[in-house]
Amino acid sequence: MSKKTLTFALMDAPFESSRTATAMRIIALAVKRGHNINVFAYEGAVYLPFAKQTQHANAVHGRDAEQEDHPLPREWIAALMQEAAAKGAKFDWVNCGLCVDERGASEAIEGVRRGSPADFWTMASNSDNTLVVPTA
Amino acid sequence: MTRYMIVETRDAHEARDVAWMADLAANLQRNGPAAAVMLAENAVFAARASAIAPTVRTLAEAGCQVFADRYALRERGIRDAELAKGVKPADLDVVLDALETGASVMWR
Numbered sequence: 001m002s003k004k005t006l007t008f009a010l011m012d013a014p015f016e017s018s019r020t021a022t023a024m025r026i027i028a029l030a031v032k033r034g035h036n037i038n039v040f041a042y043e044g045a046v047y048l049p050f051a052k053q054t055q056h057a058n059a060v061h062g063r064d065a066e067q068e069d070h071p072l073p074r075e076w077i078a079a080l081m082q083e084a085a086a087k088g089a090k091f092d093w094v095n096c097g098l099c100v101d102e103r104g105a106s107e108a109i110e111g112v113r114r115g116s117p118a119d120f121w122t123m124a125s126n127s128d129n130t131l132v133v134p135t136a
Numbered sequence: 137m138t139r140y141m142i143v144e145t146r147d148a149h150e151a152r153d154v155a156w157m158a159d160l161a162a163n164l165q166r167n168g169p170a171a172a173v174m175l176a177e178n179a180v181f182a183a184r185a186s187a188i189a190p191t192v193r194t195l196a197e198a199g200c201q202v203f204a205d206r207y208a209l210r211e212r213g214i215r216d217a218e219l220a221k222g223v224k225p226a227d228l229d230v231v232l233d234a235l236e237t238g239a240s241v242m243w244r
Binding site (some may be wrong): 029 | 174207229239241243
């Protein structure tokens, strides 16, 4: 399959819904296949690349933070950006600016840029296909 | 070639809307374009042969391809042998295949 450009719209906040993990699994597959990826994060999804996400201990499991090794979406995103770059593919993550301001979520990892729903329109218009992952 | 793919994530026993999804896919299939459904997350509960929900029967009778996400099946302890006739265990690659070939993919 030739290189495609695929756009994904995500809306769910991290640590809340299985659909975030499912969507990230599809995006990860697309990165592995070398496609160019656009992600437009809307509403609570702007917290997915939030730079201050921190691992924590889990008293129920009786583990400290290191043993618990709690997964952090910001690390998934950074890894996907790195893998895409290694494959010579584009990985563009745009956080909805209004959603960021509402939530005080401006501290995103490197590589995330601020935008608006107009960016989503542009991304989708210039993509081979688009998948919208709405809130549950 | 799949023209429409619906990714269903909700448990048919909790969300009545899943039946609507199955009707939509079945009608798309009957009216020409090939429709496929990927059952993911809690939607895989309806993939069991013992499930009371008619989701899979509706889809299979219409000739839709029905996939169940292997990852979601494993998470929920559902073995391939427990799946209803017509359900194929698959990885999410089938969703990406549909996106690559220009299918309209709807997430529910």
